[in-house]
Amino acid sequence: MPRPIARVLALLELLQSGGTRTASELADRLDVDERTVRHYVGHLVDLDVPVEAVRGRYGGYRLSPGYRMPPLMLGDDEALAVLLGLVAGRRTRLTTAAGTASETAAAKIRRVLPERLRTRLDAVLDALAFTAPPGEAVTPESGVLLPVADAVTHHRPISIRYTDRNGRGSERTLHPHGLVAHAGKWYVTGADLTSGQERTLRLDRITDVRTLPGSFEPPAGLDPAERVLTGLATAPYRHEVTLRVQGTAEHIRTRLPPSVAIVEELPAPETPDGADPRAEPRVRVEMRVDRLDWLPAVLASLDRPFVIERPDELRGLVEAFAARLGHCARAEHS
Template sequence: MFSSEEVVAVFLGLARTQAASRVPGIAAQTALSKIKRALPTDDAERIDALLGVMTRTSQDGGVAPDPAVMLTVAEAVTLRHVLDLRYVGGKGVHSRRTVHPYGLVAHSDRWYLVALDTDKQEQRAFRVDRIRSARSIPGTFAPPQQSDMEGRLLALFADADYRWQVVLRIRETEDHIRGHLPQSVARLERLDRAAERGREDAPPWHRAVIHAENLDWLPSVIAALDCEVVIDRPEELRSRVKAAATRMLHAAGGDQ
């Protein structure tokens, strides 16, 4: 009663529902099993390959991409085939990319393909729902040593080519900092100055490197950190923080 793509769409929807819960529902498991038994062997193997390369971060992918694209990409990841993509960028720019597909990751309501863009020779994250077509072309590739696709995706987000590069020094534990600057937003490096003389119990210093398109959101994050923070750069962020502090003093009825 379903076309092959409709079966895949239903299957992926049930798979997402099952993965979104820490305790998978019996109904979802039963439905998945029934669908797999009804599929031809080749189609069932394709879906197994797809599920085998799907990775989820703390949030499940809520935007459903084209099932045919997902299957093609998953097969290419499994078989290490080079892909030709027709892709629509964030500003609506259409482009054609040749990539080495490394993995599929769901994060913050989106599915992403982590891949090497062969023209730029850089790893990139492509939103799967923006891939208009995907086809395998002759050639294979060796996968990277790094197998943590989730970590790689978050690192790509943190290193994105935005207008500003912000460098902060923050004196707090990594867990505390990550509560305000997650891995997808900032790279953290623990510095050697773990404690000052006479304050051996003080938390360590960390350097946070943030790539941001604008700076307006950062003063409130710095205030929310509620700890020692030093702005290394840019100077424009210092100006915004000073302006925000002045507004707060006015609001509190403090002296100018």
């Protein structure tokens, strides 16, 4: 195939991946200059492919909404990657389409595969086992996910309707900073202009997304995933737990990940000559939990000395847990 034709098809494939692509981005991906990109766009328009030119700071080229893709041509590796992605997404609750869309998409792909390849892929799927059972999906609507993702990418403010965990609804203006998938749920982090605070919001509780005029500049060095994990660890719960543990932060986080606890390294104890370099490392652990009954076993699994600063109720649970372990260790074999 002549290179210009191959690049025109590559341009179409880039545009079909969604969103608005700038001329400079397309030129870099196609290894041509921006003038040639405009020439290739003209070829697509001549072929009745509805390419739109978007003006403005974040302008570029995109396909008109509702444009249908031509038939796909997938190689063996590509077909396997797509089907495994659909299956894994459904099992890990990270599918974003409502209902059985991922199942129907997989069925459509299977129907157009050659018999030889379909049989081999079915053998993979039949033999594949997962270590955890599938959970109930908590997924956003595509009508929410897509405009939020576009606003994150192009730094555009959005207006949303949000329902909190107590069922209270509100309207908010948000500067969205990032999308994060965690533990089967989707979150957006950003600056909530309505409350004046940084917020982490679940996408499945958002409706009526509208893109607002203008743009914003996101904070430098922002890590949306870290923001979500910290937000989950500091969310209001029934009990606030604080511990001092003798050990490294790295070791503690193997049992208490960032979504569960905030782990802070403590300075070495002071001596008349300054900090003691021989002292064991220590950390402070802070958690917010609805229940305390699971913590004694986790603290025992740390295999490190610890001091409970609060709450007093946790001390009693740890003592009772230790007594049960001692009783079991002393029990005679029946």
